[in-house]
Amino acid sequence: MPATFALLLAAAPSASLAQRGTPPLGDKAHNLTRPAKSLQEAAAHAVTVRLIADNESSFVPGGAGILALTFDIAPGWHLYWHNPGDSGFPITWTIDAPPAITLAEPQWPVPQQHLSPGDILDYIYEHETTILLPFVVSTDFKPGDPLTITADVEWLVCREGCVPGGARATLTIPASPPRDVRSTSDDSQRLEKAKRRLPQPITREDSQWLTTEWQGHSLRLKAEGAQGVTFYPYASPQAVPIDLVRRGMTTGDAIEILYRPSIIKAERVRGIVEVNRENQTRYYLVDLPPPSLP
C-alpha cells in the first residue's frame, strides 16, 4: 500500500475532505445483521462498484471534472435511489479526497419505478447505474505525488430478500504532469448514459407548457402535449405523497400529487417529473415552496 494512501486514510477524520453522498434525509451508512446464508452468498457477488473520473487532466490547480461511482448489479438484484420509496434503503457513501478537491452535490440518475404486490412502490437501479460527483480543484493544489481518492460505499441490495453490503472503491491519479487521459470508452458511455438521465431545471420556455400548481394539498403537474407524466418525489419528513401508485403517473398529460397535511410545514417540495412528449423522454427538476394553507 503506497505511503500516501495510508497517510490519507489515517488523516481521514480531520485533514481530508469527507463528503457524505447522502440522500436529503442525511441517512448514514448502516449496520445490519445477517439474513439466510444462501441469499447472503448470492448477494455478496451481486454488486460491483468502481470510482472513475471523466478525465485525469482535470486534476490540476483550478481544474474541474467529474468523478463517478459506477455500479454493476447482477440480474434480478437491485439497489435504491436516494429516496428508496416505500421500502428499501438508499446507496450511501463517504469520500476521502485531498483537501484541494471539493465535491459538489452528487447527481443521481433518475431511477426506475418498481411496483410490488400490496401497492409497494420503490425507486431502484438495475443492471448498471452511475452516480456523478462533480468536483473542482483549488488553485493552491500542489500536483506532484500520486493522488488517491477513496469511496466507502454501502447499500441494501435486494432480490426476493434484502442483504446489506458495501465496498471500498479507489481511484489513483498518477504523478503529474497529468496526461490528457480520458476514461475508457466503456466508462465514457456510462457517464453519458447517466448524464442523459439527469433532471434539468424548468426554464421559462419550458414553463409555457410545463406547469406546477398547488390546489390545496395537491400538486398539479401538467405537461401540455405529453403522452406520459411520472413523478419521482424526493424523500422528506413533511412532504409525504399519498397514493402515488394511482396519482403519481399517467399516460396522459397531467397528474395531481396529493400530500399529507404536514406538507405545509415542509421547507421545500422537490421531485423529478418525467415527461414523454414529442417522441422524447425528458426529466425536469421540480423545486417549490410548500402551499400556504391553514
Next chain:
Amino acid sequence: MKTRNGLFGALGALAALTLAVAAFTAPAGADESTEPKAVVGQKAPDFTLTDAMGKEHTLSSYTGKGQIVVLEWFNSGCPYVVRHHEKYTTMTDLAGKYQGKVTWLAINSGAPGQQGYGQDKEAIEKWRLNYPVLIDADGQIGRLFGAKTTPHMFIIDKSGVLAYAGGIDNDPADKKSTGEKVNFVAKALDEILAGKSVSEPETQSYGCSVKYAQ
C-alpha cells in the same frame, strides 16, 4: 334504489343482498384499487387471524377488554426485523414493559414461498417472543392496514381507533446517538396511557417490503 313489489321484489332484494355480502367478504386483493381501509384517527378495521401456534386472535376482543393493541409487521428474514430482535431487543422489551395495558401482536403477511413464510415458530423460539405471530398469508389484513415494510407499526387505542402508523423509530440507518434516537411506538404509548393525543401519529416506516401474494 327503487323497491319492487311482490315476488320479483323479494327475489330482487335477495339477489341484491347476496351481491352485497359477496362484495363485503371479497378478499381485498381481488379488488383493483386496494386502498387501505385503516386511516389514522379513524376506527381501525376489525380482523381475526390465527397465530403460528394455531390460536385465533380478534382485534376487537382485545380493545373490548380495554387493551391498547400494537401491531408489528414481521418477516424473520428481513435484516431490519433482525436488527430489532437480535442487535437490539426493541420489540420484546417494549411488549414486556407495557404488559397488562398493551397487547402486542406480530403479523406476517408474507405469501407462501416468499422470504420469512413458515419461519415464525422458529423465530418465536430463537428470539423468545413474548407475543404471538399472526399468519396473514393471503395478505388481506396487511393490505387493509396498508402495511408496506417489515417492520411497520400500528397502534390501536382502547376505543378501537388507529392512533399511530409508521416506523418503530427515527433511525433507519441505525446511526443515531442515544440522545437523538426516538422510539415512536414507546412515545405514542406513553401519550395514550397519559390520556394525551399522540403528537406524531404518522411517521415514515422503514424496512424490507412486505412479501405479499400476487
